[in-house]
Amino acid sequence: MEKIDNNKISSWWLLVPTSFLYIITFFIPLITLLVMSFSRFESSVTTVGFYLDNYEKILTDGITLKIFFQTVELSLMITLFCLLLGYPVAMLMRRVGPKARLWILLLVVSPLLTSIIVRNVAWVLILGRSGMINDLLISWGLISKPLPLMYNAFGVVLAVVHVYLSFMVLPLFAALSSINNSLEEAAASLGAKPLSIFFNVTLPLSLPGIMAGCTLVFILSMGVYLTPVIMGGNFVVTLPMLIEDAVRNRYNWPEASAMALLLLVAIGIMIVISSSIQKWVKS
Amino acid sequence: MSNIQLKNLTKKYGSFNAVDSINLSIKNGEFVTLLGPSGCGKTTTLRMVAGFIKPTSGDLIIGGSNMVGVPPQNRKVGLVFQNYALFPHMSVRKNVAFGLKMKKMQQSLIAEKVNKILETVQLQELSERMPSELSGGQQQRVALARALVIEPEVLLLDEPFGALDKNLRDHMRIELRDLQRKLNISTIFVTHDQDEALSMSDRIVVMENGKICQIGSPSEIYENPASVFVAGFLGLSNIFSAVCTKIIRAKKTIEFEGLTIEIESEKLNKSDKISIMIRPENIQIYKKKNDSKKEDFLGFIKSKIYLGSTIQYQVKIKDGPVILINANNSKILNYQDFDTNEEVRVHLSKNAIYPII
Amino acid sequence: MGKKLMSNLEGYRSLWPRRILVIFSSLVLFFLTAPLVILIIQSFTNESYLSFPPPTYGTRWYTEVIYSEDWQNATFLSLTIAIIVTPLSLVLGTLVAFGLERGPKKGKQTIQAIMISPMVLPHIVLGLGLFKIALQFNISDSLWAFVPAHLTITIPFVIVTVGASLQTFNISLEEAARSLGASKFWAVWYITLPIISPGLIAGAIFSFIISFDEFIITFFLATFQRTLPLEMFSTLMYQVKPSIAAVSALTLAITAILTVVLMFRGQVVGGGKIIK
Ligand SMILES: Nc1ncnc2c1ncn2[C@@H]1O[C@H](COP(=O)(O)OP(=O)(O)OP(=O)(O)O)[C@@H](O)[C@H]1O
Ligand SMILES: [Mg+2]
Numbered sequence: 001m002e003k004i005d006n007n008k009i010s011s012w013w014l015l016v017p018t019s020f021l022y023i024i025t026f027f028i029p030l031i032t033l034l035v036m037s038f039s040r041f042e043s044s045v046t047t048v049g050f051y052l053d054n055y056e057k058i059l060t061d062g063i064t065l066k067i068f069f070q071t072v073e074l075s076l077m078i079t080l081f082c083l084l085l086g087y088p089v090a091m092l093m094r095r096v097g098p099k100a101r102l103w104i105l106l107l108v109v110s111p112l113l114t115s116i117i118v119r120n121v122a123w124v125l126i127l128g129r130s131g132m133i134n135d136l137l138i139s140w141g142l143i144s145k146p147l148p149l150m151y152n153a154f155g156v157v158l159a160v161v162h163v164y165l166s167f168m169v170l171p172l173f174a175a176l177s178s179i180n181n182s183l184e185e186a187a188a189s190l191g192a193k194p195l196s197i198f199f200n201v202t203l204p205l206s207l208p209g210i211m212a213g214c215t216l217v218f219i220l221s222m223g224v225y226l227t228p229v230i231m232g233g234n235f236v237v238t239l240p241m242l243i244e245d246a247v248r249n250r251y252n253w254p255e256a257s258a259m260a261l262l263l264l265v266a267i268g269i270m271i272v273i274s275s276s277i278q279k280w281v282k283s
Numbered sequence: 284m285s286n287i288q289l290k291n292l293t294k295k296y297g298s299f300n301a302v303d304s305i306n307l308s309i310k311n312g313e314f315v316t317l318l319g320p321s322g323c324g325k326t327t328t329l330r331m332v333a334g335f336i337k338p339t340s341g342d343l344i345i346g347g348s349n350m351v352g353v354p355p356q357n358r359k360v361g362l363v364f365q366n367y368a369l370f371p372h373m374s375v376r377k378n379v380a381f382g383l384k385m386k387k388m389q390q391s392l393i394a395e396k397v398n399k400i401l402e403t404v405q406l407q408e409l410s411e412r413m414p415s416e417l418s419g420g421q422q423q424r425v426a427l428a429r430a431l432v433i434e435p436e437v438l439l440l441d442e443p444f445g446a447l448d449k450n451l452r453d454h455m456r457i458e459l460r461d462l463q464r465k466l467n468i469s470t471i472f473v474t475h476d477q478d479e480a481l482s483m484s485d486r487i488v489v490m491e492n493g494k495i496c497q498i499g500s501p502s503e504i505y506e507n508p509a510s511v512f513v514a515g516f517l518g519l520s521n522i523f524s525a526v527c528t529k530i531i532r533a534k535k536t537i538e539f540e541g542l543t544i545e546i547e548s549e550k551l552n553k554s555d556k557i558s559i560m561i562r563p564e565n566i567q568i569y570k571k572k573n574d575s576k577k578e579d580f581l582g583f584i585k586s587k588i589y590l591g592s593t594i595q596y597q598v599k600i601k602d603g604p605v606i607l608i609n610a611n612n613s614k615i616l617n618y619q620d621f622d623t624n625e626e627v628r629v630h631l632s633k634n635a636i637y638p639i640i
Numbered sequence: 641m642g643k644k645l646m647s648n649l650e651g652y653r654s655l656w657p658r659r660i661l662v663i664f665s666s667l668v669l670f671f672l673t674a675p676l677v678i679l680i681i682q683s684f685t686n687e688s689y690l691s692f693p694p695p696t697y698g699t700r701w702y703t704e705v706i707y708s709e710d711w712q713n714a715t716f717l718s719l720t721i722a723i724i725v726t727p728l729s730l731v732l733g734t735l736v737a738f739g740l741e742r743g744p745k746k747g748k749q750t751i752q753a754i755m756i757s758p759m760v761l762p763h764i765v766l767g768l769g770l771f772k773i774a775l776q777f778n779i780s781d782s783l784w785a786f787v788p789a790h791l792t793i794t795i796p797f798v799i800v801t802v803g804a805s806l807q808t809f810n811i812s813l814e815e816a817a818r819s820l821g822a823s824k825f826w827a828v829w830y831i832t833l834p835i836i837s838p839g840l841i842a843g844a845i846f847s848f849i850i851s852f853d854e855f856i857i858t859f860f861l862a863t864f865q866r867t868l869p870l871e872m873f874s875t876l877m878y879q880v881k882p883s884i885a886a887v888s889a890l891t892l893a894i895t896a897i898l899t900v901v902l903m904f905r906g907q908v909v910g911g912g913k914i915i916k
Binding site for chain 3: 008009011012013014015017018019021022024025026028029030032033036085086088089091092095104107108110111112113114115116117118119121122123124125126128130131132135136162165166216219220222223225226229230240243244247248253256257260263264267271
Binding site for chain 3: 333334354356357358360362368381385433
């Protein structure tokens with residue numbers, strides 16, 4: 001075992017300012033939430049202690065848990081669509097020349113440079129009751145009443161996929177471009193058909209990228225608040241919306257904290273699952 | 284321009300000795316080469332001298348003052364890296380001027396010094412180019428100029444010609460040595476190319492496993508290697524284990540691989556087990572039919588490799604070992620050509636056999 | 641045999657996937673970019689309602705937005721926060737990246753994971769926790785709350801981008817500078833930083849845009865103050881007016897211009913034309 005070099009360990013001083021910031025803005029808030037989640041909230045008074053009231057409530061009131069699973073379902077749907085849309089783009093990026101690749105990359109990351117709210121506004125203008133699509137379809141006489149494109153799960157999924165697709169394409173592309181071309185060519189030279197090459201060589205080898213992209217998009221989707229509010233109206237409710245409501249409207253910090261921890265646990269489980277799948281794939 | 288002393292210099296990584304208690308003294312203006320196989324600690328030694336690695340123990344004295352603990356920028360050491368380490372975002376001129384700028388030298392003085400050194404390395408015309416626009420040899424010269432312009436007391440070079448092709452390397456060798464002589468700057472040169480070491484050095488330090496095996500001039504190291512390792516590392520050689528069987532004053536009879544031969548040596552005692560080295564160029568072979576001397580051995584050509592100025596034969600000696608022989612291929616000496624499987628006579632003179640005790 | 645092999649390779653390389661792949665990917669890229677283009681076009685409507693294509697064009701809504709005090713205040717606040725956050729986050733994140741890269745290899749992975757963990761924490765959770773702390777310190781609704789909160793989510797991006805370029809940086813360049821008489825600080829200043837500037841610039845762009853765009857954390861922390869995203873949100877909740885399209889197009893322009901400027905500077909520095 002190499003001994004830690006004193007010379008090198010002094011470099012860790014450089015982490016001190018940020019660590020200090022994190023303690024105040026990251027660790028203490030998280031610990032506070034943890035403590036709060038075990039506190040009791042009765043007639044607008046919070047009592048610190050070790051109570052399981054909040055967890056009991058969110059697990060048994062029938063609504064919170066239902067919305068939690070809705071959020072999970074929505075996130076899985078978003079992740080799946082991101083994968084289905086993102087994989088072909090990443091594959092194309094790998095096949096084309098460096099110049100075309102740069103252009104595609106630019107287009108893929110360009111949404112990252114624009115604000116989420118701006119992108120949501122764009123979708124409102126396209127999908128809304130008097131949005132572009134309904135306008136055009138009505139003026140062409142194809143429909144008489146506006147189609148419900150927004151204020152439902154469809155609109156939310158579409159808009160969130162638009163926001164997070166870049167986060168899927170980047171890890172996929174990284175994984176795909178690290179696959180050696182000659183592996184696929186070797187399979188081809190052995191007479192394998194393109195489809196079977198894809199399923200037997202390309203897809204398994206890109207699995208780490210798929211897992212990374214899916215985990216990232218799932219985590220991001222679980223925490224998404226803005227897009228469901230704008231695109232879902234009050235018809236699509238997610239756990240983050242419940243959290244916001246509990247604090248801003250009911251001042252029920254303990255319950256909000258417990259829901260936040262539920263969210264963190266779900267994300268933690270997802271990370272554990274994906275890393276154990278990756279380990280399993282490696283072996 | 285200053286003498287350097289390494290006293291028991293040691294670097295440990297955990298319990299592993301990368302450099303193990305090295306003692307070396309380098310005179311003013313001397314050109315010393317560290318030579319050895321990969322991983323023997325050459326770079327580590329050099330980087331300790333430069334100040335990038337702190338020695339675990341031992342002393343490093345440059346120009347009379349102990350340098351242990353002195354940061355690299357205060358050591359007056361010029362360093363040339365294997366990959367040149369030219370600053371990619373600066374022109375040739377800015378690269379060379381960097382060290383002077385760090386000394387807060389006057390702008391006009393900097394320009395003067397930079398021009399002078401660029402002229403010395405013949406790079407005046409390329410001074411506004413970026414490093415990426417230079418050939419390997421040109422980049423090498425910029426690196427050299429950059430290290431020399433600050434007038435260091437010591438010049439350190441870590442495999443500076445590693446990335447160059449053979450011709451350029453030979454050329455740069457001569458250029459570097461001329462420049463070093465002209466500036467009379469104490470130099471430590473690291474290489475694992477034996478030709479480079481032999482042709483350039485005042486002295487060669489052969490290292491193995493973090494230790495020094497032998498220090499000496501190129502001819503000493505080549506002709507009188509101190510160990511089998513040194514003999515094997517420098518140049519081609521035939522090395523056999525031998526036993527001394529008979530002593531008549533300075534005349535000693537030794538036996539190896541079924542052959543018996545008489546050599547002259549002061550040190551050898553009876554029954555000593557030793558190694559002997561025979562350089563391939565010191566062995567002669569003749570056509571079999573020529574009048575044979577008694578002490579010659581008979582054998583036949585096992586293989587033949589054409590090397591241009593020499594021809595390398597492997598000869599199997601009758602009731603003896605296979606031996607490597609380099610025969611001169613000069614058309615003006617009375618050279619002879621042999622075919623594979625041809626029977627030959629092998630002449631081993633006493634002086635050709637060097638006992639390693 | 642050889643012929644069959646060739647045709648198989650050809651088939652693999654070109655025929656089937658290529659066309660479908662190109663068509664499908666083009667549709668996806670269209671999906672990614674078209675909404676923004678449509679938004680920009682709609683923002684130039686001269687009517688009092690939004691429609692596509694707009695019946696008449698003009699800059700009426702831009703004028704209204706630019707002269708509106710609410711929008712001015714929101715933009716000013718957002719820019720102020722982003723302009724404070726970007727350099728701070730760049731400095732702090734770069735220090736961390738250096739510390740991790742130059743520190744002992746042992747434990748590096750764990751510490752790095754901790755330092756970038758705010759990245760995977762949902763902002764709603766972070767916002768909730770920060771809100772509680774800010775209430776405790778009685779600093780909510782002020783820059784004292786907004787800036788540290790934004791720093792917490794921007795620093796990880798700087799650590800990642802700068803860390804990536806530091807990994808490919810050849811340390812012997814810095815050592816060469818040291819041997820030429822530069823102290824550690826000046827060697828980093830003159831050599832390392834200019835060479836890793838693409839990473840620094842990417843970190844700066846990310847920091848600015850993330851801060852400028854941040855919604856939910858600021859939403860928790862703000863009571864009366866309104867950043868641009870907050871103002872846009874409340875307007876949007878109230879009514880979808882052309883002004884919202886104009887503001888969106890303007891923020892898009894701000895971030896795009898900033899990105900181009902920073903990238904251009906990066907290229908110039910990276911190309912070695914600028915050395916200070
Ligand atoms: N940071 C380190 N930690 C542990 N061991 C190290 C470290 N640096 C070098 N070593 C070990 O020290 C020994 C000497 O390394 P060094 O780089 O000096 O070799 P070298 O003679 O320059 O070899 P080469 O000819 O390949 O450049 C090697 O065995 C190497 O593995
Ligand atoms: Mg080395």
